Amino acid sequence: MLKIVHATWLTLVCYIVIISSVNAQEKETIGYAKEISLSSTILKRDLNLWVFLPNSFHHTSERVEYPVIYFNGAHGHQFFHTLTGITNHLGKLERMPESIVVTIDGDTPDIYTNGMWGSTKLIPQFGSEQQYMDFLEKELFPYLAKNYRANENRTVIGISGSSLFPLVSYAKRPHIFDKHIYFASHDMLGMGLKEGKDFSHHFEQQLSKDASLDTGFYLAVADQDMINKRELYQGNADRLANVLNTYQKNGVISKIEIIPNENHYNAFIKAILSAFEFFYPQKQWAPNYKELANNKESAMVGLSDYFSELSRVNGFEIKPKVFRWNSPNSLPRLYRNLIKDKKFEDALAIAQYWAELSAKPIDANIAMAKSLIKLDKKRDAKQLLELSLSDVQEGKPSYKEIQDLLRDL
Numbered sequence: 001m002l003k004i005v006h007a008t009w010l011t012l013v014c015y016i017v018i019i020s021s022v023n024a025q026e027k028e029t030i031g032y033a034k035e036i037s038l039s040s041t042i043l044k045r046d047l048n049l050w051v052f053l054p055n056s057f058h059h060t061s062e063r064v065e066y067p068v069i070y071f072n073g074a075h076g077h078q079f080f081h082t083l084t085g086i087t088n089h090l091g092k093l094e095r096m097p098e099s100i101v102v103t104i105d106g107d108t109p110d111i112y113t114n115g116m117w118g119s120t121k122l123i124p125q126f127g128s129e130q131q132y133m134d135f136l137e138k139e140l141f142p143y144l145a146k147n148y149r150a151n152e153n154r155t156v157i158g159i160s161g162s163s164l165f166p167l168v169s170y171a172k173r174p175h176i177f178d179k180h181i182y183f184a185s186h187d188m189l190g191m192g193l194k195e196g197k198d199f200s201h202h203f204e205q206q207l208s209k210d211a212s213l214d215t216g217f218y219l220a221v222a223d224q225d226m227i228n229k230r231e232l233y234q235g236n237a238d239r240l241a242n243v244l245n246t247y248q249k250n251g252v253i254s255k256i257e258i259i260p261n262e263n264h265y266n267a268f269i270k271a272i273l274s275a276f277e278f279f280y281p282q283k284q285w286a287p288n289y290k291e292l293a294n295n296k297e298s299a300m301v302g303l304s305d306y307f308s309e310l311s312r313v314n315g316f317e318i319k320p321k322v323f324r325w326n327s328p329n330s331l332p333r334l335y336r337n338l339i340k341d342k343k344f345e346d347a348l349a350i351a352q353y354w355a356e357l358s359a360k361p362i363d364a365n366i367a368m369a370k371s372l373i374k375l376d377k378k379r380d381a382k383q384l385l386e387l388s389l390s391d392v393q394e395g396k397p398s399y400k401e402i403q404d405l406l407r408d409l
Contacts, residue, residue: 054098073162106165171202214251
């Protein structure tokens, strides 16, 4: 049984400097993530995790679920803000799915270095990787699904030494994560769970016995990291590439690249952008809502066809935007365009869908009522507005708008 011990906000703190005659005071900090402490029955210890939620989370209904990116190890904490900034930006623009980001600290068994780390032959066991994977599957994943609407599409990221647990997880339980992103890890690829056997060997063992595995892999390394051990590291990457390419027929996809003109961690932003473009290519994303609405017999059909196909390709359900700042590509803006074009039936359908996906559908309900009025269904519009009025605090702009509409009816 997993128990939440406490949750606190991670914050961006703005320091105010008073210069000359300008007076300023610090008003508030801006929260961007939570730190939660979970008491694990399986691990028999408390774990502190950072959890980032997409901006839309509190504005969407229970019908909207989110994929999760798990960022492993000390690197996950060090690069957490960088990663969440990127996922937040791309997610808001529909260049990738809006995603929850969670830090984890996976345990590892004995790791044989196979000559990758000079005279160091063995990285000793740390904790129990089997228990930690049990914790993920039986405690953490269900907790995130229940409390944060996490879906079952999971990506894991490992950087340098923090890549060991993600590598081990695929060697032992390859179904846990759907996508693997490794950075600055070409030396780790040559290591393994047995002396003389590297992770490409372990991966091949799993892929050869389970044709249902259709995992996605992205690996990158800075070119400066390759200078002294290019032959060794390239050999590790080539062996893994050969294994993964063999199983493309089962749906395995992979990309391994060297990031030019960069040094070790400096290449992280370039690498993560490349990884997200690989998994979420621009030609499949960044939809034009107005074009979708005009390409089919109805706006809802056009929108549904696009997002159904996007969901099929990505393996989880993806919904259109309930809100998007300064862009025509959202359900509210599409509704307004349809009203402007006098497509009132289409506008009503879009407003209904907007309401279904909204945590607080007052604005969507008002839009539905306006569509009903345009369709001369005033009785239905009045009933909807009267029901909506009880959910709005008096004095709010929407309260007055509903009153004005009811008065006109």
